Amino acid sequence: MAPNKIAILYGSETGNTEDFAKILSYKLQRLHYPHTLSTLGDFNPKDIIGTRYLFILCATTGQGELPRNCHEHSFLDWKNRTLWAFLKKKNLPANFLSHVNVAFFGLGDSSYPKFNHAIRKLHSRMVGQLGAHELFDRLEADEQAMAGSNKGTGAGVESVYFEYEKRVLEFLGGKFPKRKVEGKMVERTPIDDSVYLQPRSYLMLDESDDSTASQNSPMKFSNDSAIRYGRVETNTRITADDHFQDVREFVFANADSSKEDKYEAGDTASVFPCNSDEAVQQFLDNQDQWLPVADKPLKFTNGIPDALKSGGVIEPLTLRNILKYHCDITCIPRTSFFMKVWMFATDVERMERGEGQLEQQRDKLKEFATDQDMQELYDYCNRPRRSILEVIEDFLSVRLPWEYCLDYLPLIRPRYYSISSKPNDRNIQLTVAIVKYKTMLRKIRTGICTDYIAKLNKGDIIRYNVHHNNLIRKEYRTNPMILVSPGVGIAPLLSIIKEDPKQSSNLQLFFGCRFKDKDYLYEDTLEKWAADGRVALHPVFSRDRENSPDTKYVQDVLWKLGDFVTNLMVNENALFVLCGASGKMPIQVRLTVIEMLKKWGGFESDEAATAYLKEMEKQDRYLQETW
Amino acid sequence: MSATRIGLLLIHPAVTTTPELVQDVKEGAGARNIKFVDQYLINKVNDSSIKLKPASYDVIHYLTPEKADAILFPKKLIPVLQAAMKPSATLYGLSDVYKVDALINGFEVVNTGSEYYWVNKADAATTSAKPLAKLVSLKSGSGNAKSSAALPSFKKKTEGSALPSFKKMPTFAKKAESAQIIKLDDDQDELDDDLEEDEEVFSDFSKTQFFDDMEDEDSIEEDSLVAEKGQNVVTMITCGKTKTSRKKACKDCSCGIKEEEEKEIDNIRSQQERVVQFTEDELTEIDFTIEGKKVGGCGSCSLGDAFRCSGCPYLGLPAFKPGEKINLTSISDDL
Numbered sequence: 001m002a003p004n005k006i007a008i009l010y011g012s013e014t015g016n017t018e019d020f021a022k023i024l025s026y027k028l029q030r031l032h033y034p035h036t037l038s039t040l041g042d043f044n045p046k047d048i049i050g051t052r053y054l055f056i057l058c059a060t061t062g063q064g065e066l067p068r069n070c071h072e073h074s075f076l077d078w079k080n081r082t083l084w085a086f087l088k089k090k091n092l093p094a095n096f097l098s099h100v101n102v103a104f105f106g107l108g109d110s111s112y113p114k115f116n117h118a119i120r121k122l123h124s125r126m127v128g129q130l131g132a133h134e135l136f137d138r139l140e141a142d143e144q145a146m147a148g149s150n151k152g153t154g155a156g157v158e159s160v161y162f163e164y165e166k167r168v169l170e171f172l173g174g175k176f177p178k179r180k181v182e183g184k185m186v187e188r189t190p191i192d193d194s195v196y197l198q199p200r201s202y203l204m205l206d207e208s209d210d211s212t213a214s215q216n217s218p219m220k221f222s223n224d225s226a227i228r229y230g231r232v233e234t235n236t237r238i239t240a241d242d243h244f245q246d247v248r249e250f251v252f253a254n255a256d257s258s259k260e261d262k263y264e265a266g267d268t269a270s271v272f273p274c275n276s277d278e279a280v281q282q283f284l285d286n287q288d289q290w291l292p293v294a295d296k297p298l299k300f301t302n303g304i305p306d307a308l309k310s311g312g313v314i315e316p317l318t319l320r321n322i323l324k325y326h327c328d329i330t331c332i333p334r335t336s337f338f339m340k341v342w343m344f345a346t347d348v349e350r351m352e353r354g355e356g357q358l359e360q361q362r363d364k365l366k367e368f369a370t371d372q373d374m375q376e377l378y379d380y381c382n383r384p385r386r387s388i389l390e391v392i393e394d395f396l397s398v399r400l401p402w403e404y405c406l407d408y409l410p411l412i413r414p415r416y417y418s419i420s421s422k423p424n425d426r427n428i429q430l431t432v433a434i435v436k437y438k439t440m441l442r443k444i445r446t447g448i449c450t451d452y453i454a455k456l457n458k459g460d461i462i463r464y465n466v467h468h469n470n471l472i473r474k475e476y477r478t479n480p481m482i483l484v485s486p487g488v489g490i491a492p493l494l495s496i497i498k499e500d501p502k503q504s505s506n507l508q509l510f511f512g513c514r515f516k517d518k519d520y521l522y523e524d525t526l527e528k529w530a531a532d533g534r535v536a537l538h539p540v541f542s543r544d545r546e547n548s549p550d551t552k553y554v555q556d557v558l559w560k561l562g563d564f565v566t567n568l569m570v571n572e573n574a575l576f577v578l579c580g581a582s583g584k585m586p587i588q589v590r591l592t593v594i595e596m597l598k599k600w601g602g603f604e605s606d607e608a609a610t611a612y613l614k615e616m617e618k619q620d621r622y623l624q625e626t627w
Numbered sequence: 628m629s630a631t632r633i634g635l636l637l638i639h640p641a642v643t644t645t646p647e648l649v650q651d652v653k654e655g656a657g658a659r660n661i662k663f664v665d666q667y668l669i670n671k672v673n674d675s676s677i678k679l680k681p682a683s684y685d686v687i688h689y690l691t692p693e694k695a696d697a698i699l700f701p702k703k704l705i706p707v708l709q710a711a712m713k714p715s716a717t718l719y720g721l722s723d724v725y726k727v728d729a730l731i732n733g734f735e736v737v738n739t740g741s742e743y744y745w746v747n748k749a750d751a752a753t754t755s756a757k758p759l760a761k762l763v764s765l766k767s768g769s770g771n772a773k774s775s776a777a778l779p780s781f782k783k784k785t786e787g788s789a790l791p792s793f794k795k796m797p798t799f800a801k802k803a804e805s806a807q808i809i810k811l812d813d814d815q816d817e818l819d820d821d822l823e824e825d826e827e828v829f830s831d832f833s834k835t836q837f838f839d840d841m842e843d844e845d846s847i848e849e850d851s852l853v854a855e856k857g858q859n860v861v862t863m864i865t866c867g868k869t870k871t872s873r874k875k876a877c878k879d880c881s882c883g884i885k886e887e888e889e890k891e892i893d894n895i896r897s898q899q900e901r902v903v904q905f906t907e908d909e910l911t912e913i914d915f916t917i918e919g920k921k922v923g924g925c926g927s928c929s930l931g932d933a934f935r936c937s938g939c940p941y942l943g944l945p946a947f948k949p950g951e952k953i954n955l956t957s958i959s960d961d962l
Contacts, residue, residue, distance in 0.1 A: 005818050034818065046838050049831050052818075064853070081841050088846040092837055099831065117853050124852040176818055191809065198810045343806040352929070352948050364933050380933050383888075384943065394931035394946040401808075440895045440943045618850075 003047040006035035006172075009083070011058035011070035011118060015334070015410075016143075017107045020161045021057045022336040027165060029197055030190045032179050033172060040070040041078070042306065045086040054102040054132070055168055056122055063617070063624065064114025066121065068416075072467070074310035075224040087125055097132035103171075104138030105164040107157065116140045135171055139164045162372045193370065194343045199407040201302035205293065206317075219321070221312025221463065223304060227272075229255040232460045233427055235453070243518040246434040247488060250453055253426045255461055264423050265495040266471025266625070269430060270414035272311040272463040273452035279330055279389060280323045286392050290402045294319045307411060311463055319402055327409040330387040330448055335377065337388065338369035340408035341400060350396040361397045384439040415449035416467070418491040418579070418625070422498035428466075431491035431521065472496070472575065473620050480506035480574040482565055484554050484589060487513055489580025490521055492625060496577070497535050506574075507535040508565070512554040516547040554585075555592040566600035569593075570612075575621050582626040593622075632685035634661040635711065637669045637720070639691035641833045652690055661686050673701055679711035687712060689720030695743075699831065702728050709734070709747055718745040895942050 006028065010021035018039075025037040036047070040058070048054075061067045070084050079085075087097075106119025119138060126132040141160035178185040191197065221227060230252035239247045254261055263269075284290050298317045314325040323329060342365035351357040368377045380386065388409070392398050400408070421429035434454045435447030456462065471492065481504050483493045490511055497507060511526065513519040520539065530537035540557045541548035551557050558565055568574035578589055590613070597609035616622035634656065642648055649666075656663055669689065671677040687708055691698060700721060705728050708718060718734070722743070729736050733749035927934045931946030 045841075046835070049834055064850075085846070086838075086841065088849065089837070090845045090847055096834060096837070099834075114853075121849055121852040125847070128852075129847075195807045195809050198808055346805050357930075360930075360934065376933075384932070386932075390945065394933060396946070438892065438896075440892045442943045 003044075003050040004034050004036045005050065005052040006033055006055075007043065007047070007051050007053070008035060008037045008055045008057070009040045009043050010038075010056070011040045011067040013059050013061045013067040013069075015413075016157070017057050017059040017067075019334040019336050020105070020107070023161075023339065024055060024057070024165055024168065026336065026339055027169060028172075030193075031169070031172070031188055032191075033176070039074065040066070040084055041072050041082050042069075042074055043083050045081065045083045048083060048097070048100065051100055053135075053172070054100050055105075056102060056119070056126075057105040057107070057164075058119045058122060059107045060109075060112070060114065060116050060118040064112075064117030064121075066118040068467075070118070075226065075306075077226050084122075087130065092130060094129065095131040097126055097130040100126075100132040101135050102126060102132045103135040103164070103168060105161065106138060106140040107143065108140060109143040111144055115142070136167050158372060158374050193339075193366070196340065196343055196404070199305070199404060201300045201305050202403045202407065203298045203317075203319075203322075203405070204301055204403060206297040206299040220315050221325075222315055223309045224312040226465060227312045227463050228259070228261070228465060230428065230462045230464050231255040232456050232458055232462065234458065235456050238431075238521055240515075240518040243515070245519060246436070246454065247519065247521060248430075248432045248434065248453065249420075249522075250430045250432050250456075251421070251427050252462060252464070253428065260424070260426060261428065261466045262424055263419055263428075263466050264468065264471070265499050266469050266492050267419050267423075267495075268416045268467045268469060269419055269428055270416050270465045270467060271430075271449055271453065272414045273412060273449035274325045275323065275327075275329060275412075275448065276451070276455075277324065280320060283323055283329050283389055283392075284320070286389070286396075287400050287402070289399060290319055293402065298322075305406060308406060311412075311414060319405070322405065326411055327405060328412045328448065329389050329409065331410055332381050332385055333388045333391055334410070335369065335374065337408060337410065338365055338377070341398060342366045342369045344400050345395060345397040347397050347399045358397050361395050365395060365398070384441045385445045386441060390441070390443075412448065414465070415447075418495070419466075420491045420494040422500055423495060425498075428464075429494075431488050431494070433488045471623060471625065472577075476573075476575050476621065477503040479504060479621075480508070480568045480572050482508045482510070482558075482568060482574055482576045484510045484558070484576070484578045484580075485512070486554055486580045486585055487519070488521070489578075489626075492579050493577065494522065497529065506568070506572075508538065508568070509535050510538045510540070510554045510557055512540045512542065512557075514541060514543045516541050516544050553588070555589045558589070558592055559596065562596045563600045566596045569616070569621075570597070570601045573621070575623065576616065577623045577625070579625045586624055586626050631662045632660055633683065634663040634665075634686040634688060635679070635684045636663045636666040637672065637687060637689045637708075638666065639689075639693070640668055640670055641692050641836075642690055643668075645692065648690060648692070652688060659686075661688075663688075669704075672707070673704060679707065681710050682713050684712055685716045687716070687718045687720075689718070691720060695722040696724060698722050698724050700725060705729070705732050709749070712747045714747060714749070716747045718747070719743075721745065 008021050008025050008028070010017050012018035012021070021037060025035065028035050036043070040056075058070065059067050066084060071082055072078070073082065104119050104123050106116040108116030108119070119140060123134075123138050127134045139160050141157040143157060173188070177188055179188045180186075231254075233251040233253055234249065235251075236249045237246055238249050239245055284294055295318050298319065304313055308326060314321045342362065345358065345362045345365050348355055348358045351361070364376075368380070371377065381391070392400075417430040417432060419428055420431045421427060432450055432453055434450045435445075437445050439445055481496065483496065485491075485493050493509065497509070509526070511521075513521065516523075516539070520541075526535070526537055526539070529535045538557050538561070539548075540551050540554060542552045551560060569576060576593070578586060580586070594606065594609045594613060597603045597612055598606070601609065601612070603609040603612055613622060636649070636652065638649060653663060665684075667677050669691075672679065689700075693699065698721065702725065705721075705725065709732055712718065721729070723736070726736055729745050733747070734745040735748045737744055737746055925936055925939075927936060928939055928941045929947050932942055932944075935942055
């Protein structure tokens with residue numbers, strides 16, 4: 001089939017940008033514009049030739065990079081074959097994209113130095129160097145100005161998105177005011193919001209499969225050639241039982257003993273979680289019209305949707321299995337979810353107060369779906385971190401058709417963890433902090449993946465993959481290293497220290513936590529390495545006066561040893577590797593390093609010290625891996 | 628042997644990189660008794676910068692490097708070429724990809740095994756009128772119904788399913804109104820910009836050659852794309868909306884909003900504590916009927932957080948039916 005002339009491509013890290021892309025796609029669908037919706041990474045580069053109208057929505061991640069789903073395919077081993085890898089090739093002529101009309105929407109966070117760099121890179125290459133025609137100036141939104149408030153910059157995320165959408169629709173509407181139906185041109189009018197649009201391929205009962213007890217057949221995952229299976233070796237809590245945080249040393253090995261995983265220090269493993277059986281049952285009990293078919297074999301009307309293939313498609317294909325392995329029923333619903341389900345609020349029989357309450361629920365759900373301010377949705381879902389499961393339990397009028405569940409329910413995505421084990425070790429070790437926190441909701445919030453990991457036992461099989469990050473340049477392997485990690489930030493640094501043969505002879509590890517005897521992760525190992533001279537260890541405890549009398553945070557210790565550390569950076573070409581939670585920590589460490597450069601590094605002004613730090617970053621000598 | 632046939636050679640722009648192909652055709656022409664009197668780039672004909680003289684050629688030869696089954700050719704050009712052909716003239720270089728168009732326009736498709744070409748069967752009287760009429764109708768956009776219907780309507784998919792088919796909801800829809808579901812087969816919709824696209828067809832093919840070596844790793848430096856400062860100026864949106872009530876704490880909040888949010892959570896929780904005390908057992912099952920006083924006068928307490936008042940002691944609890952036990956399985960209070 002010829003590729004669509006209109007394509008919406010997105011790069012998303014947290015799912016925010018993805019949802020905006022879905023909203024735009026939904027609007028185009030309603031207006032009968034045939035189009036492709038895809039991540040940048042999954043889009044076949046060859047299809048760019050047939051593309052005439054391109055809408056790119058992209059977030060920025062890490063140090064001004066494009067999100068992972070821009071440079072990786074979700075289920076194919078593509079590496080250098082993605083659109084972005086292709087567009088970066090030097091041999092492309094300056095008119096390569098002259099046939100493309102493009103409009104950009106960037107989503108960034110101005111508290112990061114490389115604000116919106118991803119969309120700027122895309123823009124600069126495609127428009128500036130390859131001759132794409134820009135429909136209107138690109139728009140950039142700022143996460144810091146999260147809706148409503150806007151902080152006077154006019155960059156609030158939703159308002160910028162809806163401005164973008166408005167301009168896209170105005171352009172297309174002006175260009176294609178009519179559409180062809182049976183050879184006749186008719187006015188292009190939108191399909192009413194209350195009508196559900198059936199997806200291209202959806203679920204139906206597989207009558208040919210009479211294995212009624214399909215839940216007994218062995219489970220497997222198909223259609224993802226890159227997925228690997230791991231057998232859990234150990235899953236041990238490494239914080240004290242009375243400590244608030246549960247941190248796990250989680251070790252697994254490729255279940256296929258003939259296969260080996262290649263990885264370097266700084267690489268990550270992705271783990272595909274699944275829902276608990278209880279959560280799945282809770283969902284089915286809520287949508288009890290699903291129960292009679294919950295364990296029946298199913299098939300797709302028109303082939304497996306590509307979006308489902310990442311991590312493999314569950315077999316046997318039953319509703320129960322799909323809910324467990326594919327649908328993220330405990331995530332926080334976004335606008336696109338409400339857009340697709342509000343019209344299914346139809347069951348008056350479950351309404352204590354009859355028609356009036358049904359109307360009330362419909363109106364509220366529609367407001368979540370269509371209100372451009374997103375205030376109500378934010379207060380109801382995002383702020384308290386309310387799950388889809390909890391939403392449908394609050395809105396009993398909703399009767400969802402199971403046939404389309406993969407269209408309106410978000411899909412479970414893998415989660416990424418830094419590898420702690422020695423590079424290429426068969427036993428892949430992760431250091432995982434189990435997510436648990438409270439909001440105004442009674443029920444404690446957890447994370448789908450850490451919840452899943454916390455319950456795994458030795459011998460259990462997981463689905464995973466290994467991703468290369470090229471954290472440390474080859475030529476720096478023997479340089480002195482200043483390793484800084486509060487808490488679970490230690491994870492990737494362990495891998496550096498374990499590298500064998502040890503390549504750098506001067507490793508300075510600054511580890512921070514709250515209490516020496518509660519959350520000093522891998523204390524015995526670290527102390528032993530220190531005793532053996534493998535690493536110089538500088539632990540610090542923020543709430544432990546006894547063991548850390550005059551310092552609280554890693555930056556305090558850096559400052560205390562400022563002369564020595566600065567000398568390593570300035571005169572010995574040391575690498576500075578900072579890992580841990582994002583937030584205040586990396587900012588304060590950065591400020592401390594600038595002060596150190598001024599005091600001991602021979603830089604007189606803030607500007608000179610900052611310039612030197614930026615130079616280090618440019619050379620990949622100041623590395624920050626925060627999450 | 629008959630007299631020398633007057634020929635027109637049309638060339639795909641990508642052929643310009645391989646002039647020997649053109650040479651081959653010209654050299655073979657003598658043997659076929661053809662004299663190419665004109666030679667044009669097809670895109671020049673396509674964008675009308677070159678106009679072909681009517682009924683002038685015995686042979687048109689279209690030279691393209693594309694594979695026969697992957698030829699991209701603007702359909703609107705077929706009648707244009709035909710108008711330039713004498714009756715019974717032959718057209719070489721197109722393939723069965725456009726067979727339907729050939730037949731519609733009154734060509735006969737000949738395939739001898741060794742040779743493939745189209746013969747202009749339309750007699751002079753009709754050809755001179757018909758294709759022109761089509762051209763006009765295409766250009767004027769809507770045209771008369773007859774000719775536009777005869778043209779690109781052979782997309783099979785449009786038949787029968789052109790209009791959305793409405794479908795009743797599956798069985799579970801009880802009595803209330805049920806949601807309407809539309810099967811949207813977007814094959815049925817096509818952007819009607821063929822004219823515009825056709826101008827790109829020839830350059831498109833030239834671009835495909837860059838996909839030949841996907842593994843070539845000589846790439847530009849990504850970081851060089853973004854200037855350190857200056858440049859990259861973006862239009863900011865100043866929207867008319869004034870709702871500023873939402874204050875969301877940033878992840879690294881330092882202005883106190885985060886503390887405020889935490890305080891708010893604590894407040895809500897302490898209100899919950901005052902009104903609804905949970906014991907261990909009650910956590911799995913609560914009977915809200917025991918003390919009617921627990922439900923406020925606003926009448927919204929049971930409806931769920933989306934409808935509760937801002938100070939409601941039930942905030943953070945699921946919706947419940949007054950008078951019925953509710954299941955609070957897995958609600959636990961320890962952190």
